[in-house]
Amino acid sequence: MTDYKIPTVKELRSATESGGHKFEVVSLFAGGGGSSTGYRMAGGKVLAVNEFVPEAVKTYKANWPKTEVLTGDVRKISGQDILDVIGRKPGQLDILDGSPPCSAFSTAGSRDKGWGKAKKYSDTSQENVEDLFFDYIRILRDIRPKVFVAENVSGLAKGVAKGYLNQILRELRASNYEVSCKILDAQWLGVPQKRARTIFIGVRRDLWKSEFKGRLHPRPSADRPTLSDAFQGLTFSDDDRKQTDVKRYAIYKLLLQMQAGTSHKKRFSLKKCASKGQAFCITATSGTIGAANPMHWDNRAFTVSEVKRIMSIPDDYVLTGTYKHQVERLGRMVAPFMMKAVAENILRLGVLNADTK
Numbered sequence: 001m002t003d004y005k006i007p008t009v010k011e012l013r014s015a016t017e018s019g020g021h022k023f024e025v026v027s028l029f030a031g032g033g034g035s036s037t038g039y040r041m042a043g044g045k046v047l048a049v050n051e052f053v054p055e056a057v058k059t060y061k062a063n064w065p066k067t068e069v070l071t072g073d074v075r076k077i078s079g080q081d082i083l084d085v086i087g088r089k090p091g092q093l094d095i096l097d098g099s100p101p102c103s104a105f106s107t108a109g110s111r112d113k114g115w116g117k118a119k120k121y122s123d124t125s126q127e128n129v130e131d132l133f134f135d136y137i138r139i140l141r142d143i144r145p146k147v148f149v150a151e152n153v154s155g156l157a158k159g160v161a162k163g164y165l166n167q168i169l170r171e172l173r174a175s176n177y178e179v180s181c182k183i184l185d186a187q188w189l190g191v192p193q194k195r196a197r198t199i200f201i202g203v204r205r206d207l208w209k210s211e212f213k214g215r216l217h218p219r220p221s222a223d224r225p226t227l228s229d230a231f232q233g234l235t236f237s238d239d240d241r242k243q244t245d246v247k248r249y250a251i252y253k254l255l256l257q258m259q260a261g262t263s264h265k266k267r268f269s270l271k272k273c274a275s276k277g278q279a280f281c282i283t284a285t286s287g288t289i290g291a292a293n294p295m296h297w298d299n300r301a302f303t304v305s306e307v308k309r310i311m312s313i314p315d316d317y318v319l320t321g322t323y324k325h326q327v328e329r330l331g332r333m334v335a336p337f338m339m340k341a342v343a344e345n346i347l348r349l350g351v352l353n354a355d356t357k
Helices: 011-014 034-041 054-063 077-084 131-142 158-171 240-246 250-256 305-312 323-331 336-347
Strands: 021-028 043-052 068-071 096-098 119-121 124-126 145-154 177-185 196-204
Touching: 011 034, 011 043, 021 034, 021 077, 021 124, 021 131, 034 043, 034 096, 034 240, 043 077, 043 131, 054 124, 054 323, 068 119, 077 131, 096 131, 096 336, 131 145, 145 336, 158 177, 158 196, 196 336, 305 323
Parallel strands: 021 043, 021 096, 043 068, 096 145
Antiparallel strands: 119 124, 145 196, 177 196
């Protein structure tokens, strides 16, 4: 059994909001706070974030009330606006983080057929979401942090989306950064979930050292927690039973025929997880009861408490809205343990020790 312990929100506030932090971060497209939580787990202080989805903003503020939240469309925010809020000059910030909306590059669906069109994103609709990565780059050039970390779905590095990937890399490198891009899987970074993501990491050229080459991303760990490890101590209430019951839906009969740890042969998004393995990827639609999603080996949906553990989110993390809204918010997050591993690796390199103040 692997020891799987997630620090509480209360513990993270105490460790990083009273002057004991190791580095400072600003996060764009922060969602409900997944990547921010990971940075805090690594000892970082999140100075400010940007998020435009009202329910995500509400969730973020409920957990991190001392962090400045810049709401609204990122396309209307400048890097100087952010610097004014955090009281820093260009070049002083340690890490600029960002997770631009990535549904246009998902490996599910028609992908490129939807590029450039208005898309439903959580409770809003927005056009050209795939172009928001370039707004991240615009703000990066204004703030000039020591390091940047940007996250996107693994589909960005596959098929016709590679054209976007190459354009993004060109623009990042033209911003005066040495850049490395890799697909990382959260299951090898302490998360009990198969969750592949494209991670860009860049070091400003005046801080770059030759020994950093090939070392910007964390190495995989052989110690992988299972769902059985992750769910230790959780209870299953009557309310949980009602919320996760799928017996009235067509997928229930399919689940009964499936072995744990497998995907359905025809409905490929219907997956039955195994207690001694890692969960299949939790997505924004995983809270839609009756839809084909990763399911519990007991032929039901996962509870909100279980999804928190699958995502490495603290048990006391406040989530607003219905079951569907809460799981959607979790499914859109970056798994904190994954970002913790990224941040800790950057700290080990020593690049953040450079004094540019």
